[in-house]
Amino acid sequence: MDSLLAPLLDHPGDPAVLRVLSDALLEQGDPWGEAIRLALDLETTFPGEDAHRLGHRRLERLQARYGPAWRARLRMPLPQPMRAPVSLFRAIPSRVNSSDLQVAQLLDGPVAWLDYTGDAGAPLVTTFPRRAGLARIEVSQYANAATARRLLGPGLPSLTSLSLPWSVETLQLLEEADWTPQLERLRLYGNETPVTPPQLDRLLKLPLPKLRTFELEGLELGLPGAERLAALPWMLDRLTLAAANLGVKGTVLLAGSKVLSTVKALNLARNAMGPTGAAALATSPYLKQLVCLDLTSTASGAKALVPFFEALALPRLKALGLTSCGLKGKALEPLAAVKTKTLAQLTELDLAHNLMGDDGLTALSKTTALTGVRLLQLDGNALKGPGLAALGRSVLLAKVEDLS
Numbered sequence: 001m002d003s004l005l006a007p008l009l010d011h012p013g014d015p016a017v018l019r020v021l022s023d024a025l026l027e028q029g030d031p032w033g034e035a036i037r038l039a040l041d042l043e044t045t046f047p048g049e050d051a052h053r054l055g056h057r058r059l060e061r062l063q064a065r066y067g068p069a070w071r072a073r074l075r076m077p078l079p080q081p082m083r084a085p086v087s088l089f090r091a092i093p094s095r096v097n098s099s100d101l102q103v104a105q106l107l108d109g110p111v112a113w114l115d116y117t118g119d120a121g122a123p124l125v126t127t128f129p130r131r132a133g134l135a136r137i138e139v140s141q142y143a144n145a146a147t148a149r150r151l152l153g154p155g156l157p158s159l160t161s162l163s164l165p166w167s168v169e170t171l172q173l174l175e176e177a178d179w180t181p182q183l184e185r186l187r188l189y190g191n192e193t194p195v196t197p198p199q200l201d202r203l204l205k206l207p208l209p210k211l212r213t214f215e216l217e218g219l220e221l222g223l224p225g226a227e228r229l230a231a232l233p234w235m236l237d238r239l240t241l242a243a244a245n246l247g248v249k250g251t252v253l254l255a256g257s258k259v260l261s262t263v264k265a266l267n268l269a270r271n272a273m274g275p276t277g278a279a280a281l282a283t284s285p286y287l288k289q290l291v292c293l294d295l296t297s298t299a300s301g302a303k304a305l306v307p308f309f310e311a312l313a314l315p316r317l318k319a320l321g322l323t324s325c326g327l328k329g330k331a332l333e334p335l336a337a338v339k340t341k342t343l344a345q346l347t348e349l350d351l352a353h354n355l356m357g358d359d360g361l362t363a364l365s366k367t368t369a370l371t372g373v374r375l376l377q378l379d380g381n382a383l384k385g386p387g388l389a390a391l392g393r394s395v396l397l398a399k400v401e402d403l404s
Contacts, residue, residue, distance in 0.1 A: 246271045336363050
């Protein structure tokens with residue numbers, strides 16, 4: 001490894017170090033510099049934005065073409081046999097799985113992102129070289145809890161992103177850790193795992209002054225949880241409350257909360273909210289900054305979403321996810337007739353797995369409002385000839401660049 005890349009060994013995920021490296025590489029006309037800069041800049045973009053779509057497209061092309069050369073330059077040719085290659089993080093080959101730590105320890109290169117899955121290499125995580133350089137740690141629900149706790153002990157000055165399975169022990173770990181105040185992203189997940197109000201109160205008291213992304217997935221919160229989340233103490237860019245059992249009342253309560261005023265990406269997938277909850281989101285006075293909204297599996301048919309579409313008044317919304325919302329057949333005709341400014345500004349629309357059939361796609365294709373869509377997801381909809389023919393004649397396809 002040459003001197004230009006040497007700082008990556010101790011600070012492989014540090015944005016400041018990576019930007020200095022990017023500038024130096026760009027001065028040499030090296031496309032790696034462009035890839036690093038793109039990867040960093042894309043972290044502040046959101047689905048639906050032109051910069052997000054075009055930036056990811058360019059980054060994927062650069063990585064596909066030059067990725068092997070970057071690994072070689074970092075002296076990271078992987079010995080065989082191996083279970084998985086070192087993946088790219090911020091355009092640097094620096095993401096490893098704990099099952100491959102035996103391999104990673106042999107590499108003369110950086111590691112910024114660790115997926116701890118509890119596989120064969122798990123006992124090595126606590127003695128992993130350059131552990132202090134880890135910027136992101138993802139812990140599997142199948143990982144050994146005791147080893148995970150040792151891994152997440154003191155000495156992680158670079159850690160900014162963390163994903164953990166929810167438990168009382170996890171909560172205690174977060175309360176005791178010295179790195180909690182530096183976190184920018186925290187994801188806690190489970191499988192219909194209940195979280196009591198006192199536990200949620202403790203969670204929301206954590207010192208997280210830098211937190212911008214907060215994700216709770218598969219944790220049963222209910223209305224008491226929604227009441228507490230409506231008073232979140234952090235200014236967030238991204239908020240995920242998937243499968244949280246918020247219900248209609250919880251959704252309405254959240255939609256009327258000032259905590260959403262800074263949120264640009266909101267994921268409420270798998271929360272039954274009904275027409276009332278959906279309409280409350282569509283007209284929320286606190287979602288003026290929202291760019292991306294995911295409502296996967298939240299409605300029980302087109303009729304339930306008609307009030308949402310008719311009332312939709314979110315001035316910056318660009319991406320809308322409606323996967324598996326039961327949007328079937330001719331029931332889509334009222335949606336196709338809706339005309340709002342928000343629909344005209346959508347650039348990404350996900351309607352996958354609704355089993356809408358040819359009647360549904362034919363009805364949807366009559367829309368005159370969805371004229372700006374660039375990315376359209378229609379897979380899993382039992383489509384055949386007539387529906388596709390109607391789509392081909394529709395203004396819905398006028399600007400589409402990516403059709404699934």
